[in-house]
Amino acid sequence: MSTLLFENVRLIDPAASLDQPGRLLVRNGIIEAIDQAGAEGRPEEAVSIDGRGAVLCPGLVDMRVEIGEPGYEYRETVASAARAASAGGITTIAVLPTCKPAIDNPALVRLLRSRGEETGAITILPYGALTKGCEGKELAEIGLLHEAGAIAFTDGARAVDPARLMRLALSYAGGFNALVVQHPEEPSLAGSGCATAGNLATRLGLGGIPSAAEAIMIARDIRLAEMTGGKLHFAHVSTAEGLELIRQAKKRGLAITCDTAPHYFDLNENAIEGFRTYAKFSPPLRPESDRLAVCAALADGTIDAIASDHMPRDADDKRLPFAQAATGGAGMATLLGVTLTRVHDGTLSLSDALALLTSKPAALLKSSAGTLTKGAAADLCLFSPEQSWLVEAGKLPGRGQNTAFDGRALEGLVLGTWKAGVPVYRKTEK
Amino acid sequence: MASSSDTPIRHLLGLEGMPPDQIEPLLDLAENYALLNRSRKVSRDVLRGRTLINLFFEDSTRTRTSFELAGRRLGADVINMSVAQSSVNKGETLLDTAATLNAMQADLLVVRHSQSGAPALLARKVDASVVNAGDGMHEHPTQALLDALTIRRHYGHLAGLTVAICGDVAHSRVARSNIHLLTTMGSKVRVVGPPTLVPGAIRHLGVEIFHTMEDGLKDADVVMMLRLQHERMSSGLIPSPREYFRFYGLNQKRLALARPKALVMHPGPMNRGVEIDSQVADSDQSVIQEQVEMGVAVRMAVLDRLTRSRHSV
Numbered sequence: 001m002s003t004l005l006f007e008n009v010r011l012i013d014p015a016a017s018l019d020q021p022g023r024l025l026v027r028n029g030i031i032e033a034i035d036q037a038g039a040e041g042r043p044e045e046a047v048s049i050d051g052r053g054a055v056l057c058p059g060l061v062d063m064r065v066e067i068g069e070p071g072y073e074y075r076e077t078v079a080s081a082a083r084a085a086s087a088g089g090i091t092t093i094a095v096l097p098t099c100k101p102a103i104d105n106p107a108l109v110r111l112l113r114s115r116g117e118e119t120g121a122i123t124i125l126p127y128g129a130l131t132k133g134c135e136g137k138e139l140a141e142i143g144l145l146h147e148a149g150a151i152a153f154t155d156g157a158r159a160v161d162p163a164r165l166m167r168l169a170l171s172y173a174g175g176f177n178a179l180v181v182q183h184p185e186e187p188s189l190a191g192s193g194c195a196t197a198g199n200l201a202t203r204l205g206l207g208g209i210p211s212a213a214e215a216i217m218i219a220r221d222i223r224l225a226e227m228t229g230g231k232l233h234f235a236h237v238s239t240a241e242g243l244e245l246i247r248q249a250k251k252r253g254l255a256i257t258c259d260t261a262p263h264y265f266d267l268n269e270n271a272i273e274g275f276r277t278y279a280k281f282s283p284p285l286r287p288e289s290d291r292l293a294v295c296a297a298l299a300d301g302t303i304d305a306i307a308s309d310h311m312p313r314d315a316d317d318k319r320l321p322f323a324q325a326a327t328g329g330a331g332m333a334t335l336l337g338v339t340l341t342r343v344h345d346g347t348l349s350l351s352d353a354l355a356l357l358t359s360k361p362a363a364l365l366k367s368s369a370g371t372l373t374k375g376a377a378a379d380l381c382l383f384s385p386e387q388s389w390l391v392e393a394g395k396l397p398g399r400g401q402n403t404a405f406d407g408r409a410l411e412g413l414v415l416g417t418w419k420a421g422v423p424v425y426r427k428t429e430k
Numbered sequence: 431m432a433s434s435s436d437t438p439i440r441h442l443l444g445l446e447g448m449p450p451d452q453i454e455p456l457l458d459l460a461e462n463y464a465l466l467n468r469s470r471k472v473s474r475d476v477l478r479g480r481t482l483i484n485l486f487f488e489d490s491t492r493t494r495t496s497f498e499l500a501g502r503r504l505g506a507d508v509i510n511m512s513v514a515q516s517s518v519n520k521g522e523t524l525l526d527t528a529a530t531l532n533a534m535q536a537d538l539l540v541v542r543h544s545q546s547g548a549p550a551l552l553a554r555k556v557d558a559s560v561v562n563a564g565d566g567m568h569e570h571p572t573q574a575l576l577d578a579l580t581i582r583r584h585y586g587h588l589a590g591l592t593v594a595i596c597g598d599v600a601h602s603r604v605a606r607s608n609i610h611l612l613t614t615m616g617s618k619v620r621v622v623g624p625p626t627l628v629p630g631a632i633r634h635l636g637v638e639i640f641h642t643m644e645d646g647l648k649d650a651d652v653v654m655m656l657r658l659q660h661e662r663m664s665s666g667l668i669p670s671p672r673e674y675f676r677f678y679g680l681n682q683k684r685l686a687l688a689r690p691k692a693l694v695m696h697p698g699p700m701n702r703g704v705e706i707d708s709q710v711a712d713s714d715q716s717v718i719q720e721q722v723e724m725g726v727a728v729r730m731a732v733l734d735r736l737t738r739s740r741h742s743v
Contacts, residue, residue, distance in 0.1 A: 205565070323545050
């Protein structure tokens with residue numbers, strides 16, 4: 001294999017508090033040396049990659065991705081998901097178990113892991129189903145799934161509803177020190193709603209989901225986690241009230257963590273005006289006050305990770321009357337660019353933003369990815385924080401073209417992605 | 431002064447945001463058609479050679495018939511498609527249906543659908559002018575126009591009148607369209623009903639909320655009742671029809687709290703004994719039959735207006 005020398009780059013590795021101009025040497029897919037700028041000497045055989053001052057950081061770790069394989073290959077396959085990930089600077093993805101069949105069987109966990117390896121571009125960390133078939137009735141074989149390599153347990157965008165079942169799940173998974181990931185939305189309050197209850201939903205005549213549906217579920221589950229000692233993570237938290245409950249729980253020292261997704265800190269509910277189904281998400285987009293609260297929670301550390309919440313859907317899933325259209329957006333290609341909007345507006349430092357995209361989600365999933373370590377696989381992302389690009393639905397990498405950010409100019413361009421030292425994406429110069 | 435009555439209107443999807451200088455001329459035109467209808471002097475040339483398709487994904491006899499009559503009186507070829515006989519039941523999507531109808535080169539597409547926003551989705555995909563004949567809980571613009579015309583014929587104006595809209599406001603497209611139109615025209619709009627059927631957020635549309643009929647009807651010039659859908663009871667939003675009638679039904683005693691000669695309106699079909707007492711429905715103050723008559727006139731005006739817009743641009 002080859003020897004690569006990244007030169008003239010700004011090395012950022014939040015886990016090591018590293019942010020300095022420098023060089024990085026990769027030999028046979030392994031990080032061999034991390035130098036400061038101006039370091040002497042270079043291996044003769046090294047191929048030089050001139051970063052021209054761009055940022056070189058660990059390949060991003062996206063802790064919430066849905067792919068269509070198995071069962072919904074028309075939405076996204078492992079191979080097409082890998083293309084989307086690579087173009088987004090992502091080298092590790094945690095994949096939701098809500099495919100067909102659900103990932104509630106150890107063989108499926110192994111299958112997904114090896115399907116990831118086959119691409120040579122991504123590491124797939126599979127979530128195991130928390131309940132059989134993700135149907136919310138009985139616990140899945142958490143122990144066997146854990147042993148097969150499931151990194152955490154969830155029913156995806158379906159909340160675990162009965163309090164008793166959630167208590168059992170937290171308690172039982174706790175025995176394996178396994179993380180339980182909840183979609184925080186009280187289902188009977190959410191009902192058949194498809195927008196946040198309030199002025200806009202009322203005017204559009206859309207069924208409303210009260211914001212409190214999130215807080216009520218979070219409050220209940222924090223209490224259950226406290227009762228059982230289980231490790232609990234709330235996915236895509238989107239309301240001020242929900243985040244405040246998590247903030248308080250963390251202050252009390254509970255093992256509660258959470259993530260959010262770019263659409264919750266960059267868009268508000270006005271994006272659905274005109275019945276725009278590409279801005280239909282679960283949980284639904286919120287009023288501006290909640291968006292600001294998500295930004296504040298990113299800044300003060302209440303939120304532990306940013307995940308793309310990638311949910312590829314095809315046009316037929318989305319070109320329907322609003323209430324009937326599928327929820328979710330393709331998010332991997334825009335994950336870094338949208339996150340950097342919060343760096344450009346001063347909400348987050350670049351290093352803190354990258355921590356939320358690399359080392360922090362990796363730590364939650366107990367993955368060794370997300371940091372630049374000598375002797376570790378060279379999963380790398382090279383990007384220019386300032387260079388801009390236009391998001392165009394229909395031209396995104398991968399199959400999922402359902403982006404709510406269509407037509408947006410984003411500052412933050414991925415220039416190249418390397419998986420174990422192999423270039424899996426290079427931005428072609430115009 | 432430049433009048434918006436000349437501004438082309440491509441579709442009629444809702445009344446939200448429609449300015450007074452578009453509403454007023456439309457009502458004038460409808461008033462004119464109402465007179466012509468009575469004297470049977472309507473020219474069948476207005477829509478001659480034009481095709482109107484009534485595309486109803488939800489059952490409706492009254493609205494569909496009203497549009498059909500309006501189209502025929504103006505000379506259009508009218509085709510009725512209802513969901514029971516359409517390919518939607520065979521799994522065809524709304525947009526496939528749109529593409530098919532588009533290929534048939536209809537000029538006017540009158541759409542009713544159970545989903546909010548469905549006509550707007552269709553309108554983006556077809557060349558025809560789309561008229562929303564009721565979409566989910568969103569809007570029912572021709573109903574609000576006919577209500578406004580009926581009120582205007584009695585009072586001569588809309589500004590300054592107090593209109594109480596009573597009943598299931600939460601799920602009512604009729605209520606939303608009426609609220610948009612009446613507030614735009616300067617009426618004072620009240621909504622009256624149990625909190626489970628009157629969402630607090632509705633106040634953002636510029637209305638005042640009341641939870642008792644006694645308070646809500648006091649000194650009202652118009653009492654507009656809404657139909658209570660049976661599924662509201664099955665989903666537990668109200669405990670029973672008799673309890674609903676007891677607290678929110680319109681009877682003579684409650685009507686007496688409104689202004690003398692206040693108009694009683696209902697978009698139909700009525701549930702007698704649930705939201706409205708038969709005596710009130712059939713009283714002198716009731717203009718429910720006149721609403722039906724104005725419905726045809728308003729729809730003629732809308733079809734006329736949209737067709738002229740199509741061919742002036």
